Amino acid sequence: MLVTGRLTVIGIGPGPEAWVTPAVASVVTDAAELFGYGPYLDRLPGRPGQVRHATDNREELSRAEAALAAAASGARVAVVSGGDPGVFAMASAVCEAVGKGPAAWRALDIGFEPGVTAMLAAAARVGAPLGSDFAVISLSDNLKPWALIERRLRLMSEADMALALYNPASRARGAGAKQAFAVLKDCRSADTPVVMATAVGRSQERIVIQPLADCDGSGIDMRTLILVGSSATRLIDRPGRTPLVYTERFARMPR
């Protein structure tokens, strides 16, 4: 059998069409079948004859398998992620499915199209909180033990690096962010600037800047991205405007 299908994993950014790259827009236009979380698919312009497979957010692996099967049968397939497909999104699930799947899937034409990931959109709302070395951690313990998350938060603090925290509300009752803040208060200065960016780029956008000491996990939901500063993160107050938050480009050895 000649395989003519193609599968592209795309990132449509955090919200507005103005953050969708032309490369991604063109994959969307060309695709015969789109697979993704319903609310992401709803953001994309449709065209007649295009088939959309909307699935729940927790079914990454089975969604990836269904998309690969469609591509293997000859379809031009797009797998849709919010943000960037490689950051806590569908690219890893598609690779995993290829590894576990039939040998024919390894012969498929598979591509990945990068996008604007949520942490960079959130950072851009306030300045440059990720302007020096930083770490990116998911607070979801669906895929790893909470003890590992805590260990990583402590090591990143020992390294004095800024943090971007994804999935702060995926633990039961939003306990993830609350517990993460408790750990961080134990190993970072109380006045460390924290940015909580909810629904960035959408009409419900809400940006909160406050010192770590005041962070208790309230006001956080599944659309929130948390940025935590290092010892080199500064706040610049501005009359009538939100403060700028940035991490200095220069860094010293912590004492």
Add this chain to the structure above:
Amino acid sequence: MLVTGRLTVIGIGPGPEAWVTPAVASVVTDAAELFGYGPYLDRLPGRPGQVRHATDNREELSRAEAALAAAASGARVAVVSGGDPGVFAMASAVCEAVGKGPAAWRALDIGFEPGVTAMLAAAARVGAPLGSDFAVISLSDNLKPWALIERRLRLMSEADMALALYNPASRARGAGAKQAFAVLKDCRSADTPVVMATAVGRSQERIVIQPLADCDGSGIDMRTLILVGSSATRLIDRPGRTPLVYTERFARMPR
């Protein structure tokens, strides 16, 4: 004096126009004055009457100050970064200049437009090497002591996190990447997958995938982005295609 100027720091992505967001393209079109590293400005379409200030890559702070002065005098100004403006780029320098500059600069309308950063474009070329928690470190010791870079590389390895390494060739004679690999060999498995992506998205693009044991810093230049796997990073060989490299979404406590 009524201040009518505006300054926007934009990220034009790693190379091709298809990775420039519509939001960034529109800032470029609207700007009366563009400030940036010459090769980045050269990538942008021009329009009559638009003034371009091309500067050397090492003059971030003075470039930021010149751009702020132009905005303060009423111009619509764009400060141009490659990739994303908030990742080892101009956003932090602009904030620093505001903090150090005249009080009037704090009243300016200043914005930031995110872009596709090099690590996400590099990751997309091979699959999802940054598909779980990861850290982002610049190997340049222009702005921080090498001892701090080494310390961070060791702590990130203790946390068993994948790495994106920027600026691997900014140390004299490319010693940065060579020294970084020496440190990483000391604390990660010899078969850890490493991706070296040079000039991603441009005609000279070169992607090399090899085990950490074989990495000695050769073949790396200032256009190279290095991705280093964790213990959960896998390689999937494919007939007639480059292997897929991805980090598993699931993670365990390291022993």
